[in-house]
Amino acid sequence: MRDFIYEDGWGAFVVLLFFHIPFLIFFCRIVYKKAFVNTGPSGTAPEKYPKIEIMWISTVAVLFILVNVLSVVYMPPVSTAALTKSGTPFQEVDITAKSWYYDMSSREVEVGVPVKFSAKSGDTVHGFSVYHPDGRIVFTMMLMPGMESPTTLVHTFEEPGEYKVRCLEYCGIVHHAMQDLLVVR
Numbered sequence: 344m345r346d347f348i349y350e351d352g353w354g355a356f357v358v359l360l361f362f363h364i365p366f367l368i369f370f371c372r373i374v375y376k377k378a379f380v381n382t383g384p385s386g387t388a389p390e391k392y393p394k395i396e397i398m399w400i401s402t403v404a405v406l407f408i409l410v411n412v413l414s415v416v417y418m419p420p421v422s423t424a425a426l427t428k429s430g431t432p433f434q435e436v437d438i439t440a441k442s443w444y445y446d447m448s449s450r451e452v453e454v455g456v457p458v459k460f461s462a463k464s465g466d467t468v469h470g471f472s473v474y475h476p477d478g479r480i481v482f483t484m485m486l487m488p489g490m491e492s493p494t495t496l497v498h499t500f501e502e503p504g505e506y507k508v509r510c511l512e513y514c515g516i517v518h519h520a521m522q523d524l525l526v527v528r
């Protein structure tokens with residue numbers, strides 16, 4: 344159960360929905376009650392509106408659930424779990440970030456093959472951010488100290504090149520120099 348909630352985005356999503364339910368009920372009740380309030384000099388007939396309000400709220404609720412369900416596969420824990428279960432071959436890079444350098448199991452990866460980055464921090468909060476050779480940021484990870492399991496992220500590089508790695512979480516006096524290089528071949 345604990346694994347389901349913490350290691351799988353679906354668990355987190357279900358918990359989130361569960362906590363929203365009381366607010367949703369309360370919200371619908373207020374909207375419904377307000378719909379029958381005397382509108383005063385505007386002369387509109389308030390009893391005409393509950394249907395439209397309910398339709399509108401239902402549309403928003405359906406959209407909310409749809410967007411969440413469709414995007415949950417992009418959450419790093421879900422995509423990592425999906426990759427491990429799918430049997431697709433992937434590369435692994437283990438990282439330990441320390442003040443002010445990275446211990447990396449590999450600094451070379453292959454283009455077109457998914458890479459599973461598993462990163463931990465050995466002391467304080469650090470970042471692991473990968474930059475495309477043209478300067479664009481590809482992804483960033485925030486690494487908290489004292490975590491039992493590493494932070495994971497799956498990324499497939501589409502273009503070869505030298506990708507800069509930088510820390511984007513302020514971690515002390517030499518934070519600006521905390522850099523590394525990842526070569527994609």
Ligand SMILES: [Cu+2]
Pocket residue numbers: 469470510511512513514515518519521
């Ligand atoms: Cu830093």
